[in-house]
Amino acid sequence: MxxxxxxxxxxxxxxxxxxxxxxxxxxxxxxxxxxxxxxxxxxxxxxxxxxxxxxxxxxxxxxxxxxxxxxxxxxxxxxxxxxxxxxxxxxxxxxxxxxxxxxxxxxxxxxxxxxxxxxxxxxxxxxxxxxxxxxxxxxxxxxxxxxxxxxxxxxxxxxxxxxxxxxxxxxxxxxxxxxxxxxxxxxxxxxxxxxxxxxxxxxxxxxxxxxEQKRLVIKSTDNKNLVLSPTSTRVKEIPNTAEYMMLAQGGVVREIDSAVDRPPIDFTKHTTEYELVTNNRTPLGKGRMFTIPIGTDFKTAMIEDNY
The missing domain is CATH 2.60.120.200 (Jelly Rolls)
Structure with a gap:
């Protein structure tokens, strides 16, 4: 999106x-x-x-x-x-x-x-x-x-x-x-x-x-933070939204099972890459990168803000 x-x-x-x-x-x-x-x-x-x-x-x-x-x-x-x-x-x-x-x-x-x-x-x-x-x-x-x-x-x-x-x-x-x-x-x-x-x-x-721009709130455990090159062009808006509000709006929070660097992924295309996102309340830091399932699709996102 x-x-x-x-x-x-x-x-x-x-x-x-x-x-x-x-x-x-x-x-x-x-x-x-x-x-x-x-x-x-x-x-x-x-x-x-x-x-x-x-x-x-x-x-x-x-x-x-x-x-x-x-x-x-x-x-x-x-x-x-x-x-x-x-x-x-x-x-x-x-x-x-x-x-x-x-x-x-x-x-x-x-x-x-x-x-x-x-x-x-x-x-x-x-x-x-x-x-x-x-x-x-x-x-x-x-x-x-x-x-x-x-x-x-x-x-x-x-x-x-x-x-x-x-x-x-x-x-x-x-x-x-x-x-x-x-x-x-x-x-x-x-x-x-x-x-x-x-x-x-x-x-x-x-x-x-x-x-469409889907609003996401992403969290992970401290030992599974993801860091990619600062020159990466992948950007996605992560708003300052409380987790309970995201869940009330139908959001899904799951566990990350791996973390590796990847080349940039086109936001407008489907990708089969996939990492689960945890319900731990510790946020990923600014500039961290991951892939997340959104409905039946998979998109890559960058954290722009913590909250």
Whole structure:
């Protein structure tokens, strides 16, 4: 589990907050820019900062990247649709699936969401529809994820819940054009009416659980403290929480049976390494490292504070 900032540092392609007052939109990573911005600004999804507002007839943003988004991909964003029964394209990297490769994300008639992906002209990788309808004028957190391989599953999440899954028939071979927001790419058609905010793009297939930060309290006996290199990049928040509170919230405390140095472990991946954690009340010291089972998964953590 990690923060958005941590995942961006590791897998981020671009991150747009759309908080500029007017004009071009700028990637928080400092890599890309959106130009020809005809969409206007309005209040952001969390009532902080701005979001882009599209009028459904002429508003769009042209990005200077997107055609090379091949392989693994996650796109996460906040969206609020207007009341409209037309098919509207929120973003796209092609304009005609019969002649071009690429993807688009749209709202179709009946207020369901659809993610289309084509590996080559008229060669669909998948067509993924949401299993539930969305309500106009309500903000949604939407996440699209696929590892880009033929035979693997592409997923759509709405408000962190799985809303659709489909098996890809072909791989992600990139796109015909750069990303366009508010319409089809390289074509003045398919206009979107509504708001868009917090657009995040990753070159890794992620799930909502990768963005969660679980709160842990870890303790060990004095003779089983773990010490790793101070240059290790593994970091996890350990809050100042009493043990009884953690147990009341469903936490599990078990015994450490071994302690060895290990190379850094990627927080966003599963690992089979596993050490049990004791219910002894003596805390590990700052900078100590260990692995711990969290539900059905195993993660590595660093003690940042004693209490």
């Amino acid at each position: 990690a923060t958005t900032e941590q995942l961006m540092a590791q897998y981020g392609v671009a991150w747009f907050g759309f908080d500029e007052a007017i004009g071009n939109v700028y990637d928080k990573l400092g890599l890309y820019v959106g130009i020809d911005v005809t969409a206007t600004r309005t209040t952001g999804w969390n009532n902080d900062g701005n979001s882009l507002l599209f009028n459904g007839t002429s508003n769009a943003v042209s990005m200077n990247f997107g055609s090379s988004l091949s392989g693994e991909l996650t796109i996460r964003f906040k969206i609020k649709f207007n009341q409209n029964n037309n098919t509207e394209y929120v973003f796209a990297t092609h304009n005609n699936a019969a002649t071009q490769k690429g993807f688009n994300f749209c709202k179709v008639t009946g207020n369901t969401l659809r993610w289309n992906f084509f590996s080559e002209a008229n060669q669909p990788s998948f067509v993924l529809n949401s299993s539930n309808k969305i309500t106009p004028q309500v903000w949604y957190d939407v996440m699209l994820s696929w590892n880009g391989k033929a035979g693997s599953l592409a997923s759509m999440y709405i408000n962190q819940e799985l809303a659709g899954v489909v098996r890809a028939e072909r791989p992600n071979n990139g796109s015909a054009f750069n990303l366009a927001i508010g319409r089809l790419s390289n074509l003045l058609n398919g206009w979107y009416a509504g708001q868009l905010d917090d657009l995040q793009i990753y070159n890794k297939a992620l799930s909502p659980s990768d963005f």
